[in-house]
Amino acid sequence: MNSILSVVLPTFRRPDFLDFFIQTHYKIFLTYDVNLCVSNNGACQETLSVLKKWEHDFPLLKYVNLDHEVNSDENILSAISMSKSNYTWLIGDSYEIPELTLKSVLDVIKKGENFNFIITNLVDRYHHNSEDVYDEPSRVFTEMGIISACIACNIYKTSDFRPELFRGYIGTDFSVLGYLLSWIGEHPFKLKYLENASVVTLKTPVRKVGWPHRFFEIMFINWLKFVDSLPLSYSIEDKERVKRFLITQSGIITWRSVLNLRATGWLTKKAISQHRDEILRYGDAYLFHYMKFLTAVPTSLCKALIILIETFRRQRFRLVRYCNRLLNRG
Known part of the structure; x- marks a missing residue:
């Protein structure tokens, strides 16, 4: 080895x-x-x-x-x-x-x-x-x-x-x-x-399923509990800052990931209502209202949009990689 x-x-x-x-x-x-x-x-x-x-x-x-x-x-x-x-x-x-x-x-x-x-x-x-x-x-x-x-x-x-x-x-x-x-x-x-x-x-031929069924549990329950459980050497102020950081700046929650959440049927009015306070406190009003808007959009339409977006991204990725290989050979 x-x-x-x-x-x-x-x-x-x-x-x-x-x-x-x-x-x-x-x-x-x-x-x-x-x-x-x-x-x-x-x-x-x-x-x-x-x-x-x-x-x-x-x-x-x-x-x-x-x-x-x-x-x-x-x-x-x-x-x-x-x-x-x-x-x-x-x-x-x-x-x-x-x-x-x-x-x-x-x-x-x-x-x-x-x-x-x-x-x-x-x-x-x-x-x-x-x-x-x-x-x-x-x-x-x-x-x-x-x-x-x-x-x-x-x-x-x-x-x-x-x-x-x-x-x-x-x-x-x-x-x-x-x-x-x-x-x-x-x-x-x-x-x-x-x-x-x-x-x-990794742009796998088979699409990654991910964890939309656990999105609210992980982001707005388990994440907050985890940060609170960290050693006392990490200050309360820093803990509050990091809680927001994951939700607002990590890149995990994007317009596309929330669209996919709706496409899979896990973004519902009930889910938003249950986590309203956490979304507004650690996210922002834009995220909250975007989620509410998507609940009025049929899941079938969201699913079609996700497929179109992903197809475009994968084709673009393959084209960029192919062009880079040609440039490297040159």
């Missing part, structure tokens, strides 16, 4: 996504000698077939099969435990690591500055940072907390990882962020933020 970096991927019954993820990455992982460690939750046979298919062409692929189904956080721990490299990059099967991003991460690791954490950008969304090396917990919380909540942006110094600390946040929906904030609250640390190196969404 490569001693510098392993990418670890917890997966659960999404063989099509896993197959496309490996197809997308295996050549650059081989080029840069990066391991891929996969934890197959519930020993899904279709997933196992995909893994066996790639064994010959991708010798840096390692995997374990969990005989019984565990929750997603336990599967994350299983994946991380597979890494024997100096650094461990946690990722999901719906994200892509561009080659330039991978090279940037490896360059940082090879410099030997001994960072405890390395955080990448996400689709070039986050430019709120006041520095690129952090050593103060409250500044990480207010500036890096939101991006660190994304599973794909977190790279750990493997020898520092503490599973028991991670387990304290199992079932919160924000275990990755909770682990980071607890760890840096207990230890001196150096965290490196790579503002110009992003992971991106």
Whole structure:
């Protein structure tokens, strides 16, 4: 196993996504000698077939099969435990690591500055940072907390990882962020933020379903509870600021994501009424009234709009990637 970096991927019954993820990455992982460690939750046979298919062409692929189904956080721990490299990059099967991003991460690791954490950008969304090396917990919380909540942006110094600390946040929906904030609250640390190196969404042939059925629960119940549960070393003022940050500036809630919420039937007048106070307090009046407006639009029309938008985005993405390859060859 490569001693510098392993990418670890917890997966659960999404063989099509896993197959496309490996197809997308295996050549650059081989080029840069990066391991891929996969934890197959519930020993899904279709997933196992995909893994066996790639064994010959991708010798840096390692995997374990969990005989019984565990929750997603336990599967994350299983994946991380597979890494024997100096650094461990946690990722999901719906994200892509561009080659330039991978090279940037490896360059940082090879410099030997001994960072405890390395955080990448996400689709070039986050430019709120006041520095690129952090050593103060409250500044990480207010500036890096939101991006660190994304599973794909977190790279750990493997020898520092503490599973028991991670387990304290199992079932919160924000275990990755909770682990980071607890760890840096207990230890001196150096965290490196790579503002110009992003992971991106993987344009899979099969559309990602997402979690529209849990949108209000995660954003307006679990997120608020999670932030309140963080150690007292994080101030009440900072906690209130970060609560708003996820909802208003993280890029998770956009006009398109709310349109998709309506298209799937989970944006209803009842749901808005139940969470009215939280939407207005941590979001804004625009979000509230946009949601109310969409409840008057038929779900069938919203669904058609989403399909048109996604088709256009995917075709544009393929065209841009093709043009970039031609330019690089030139």
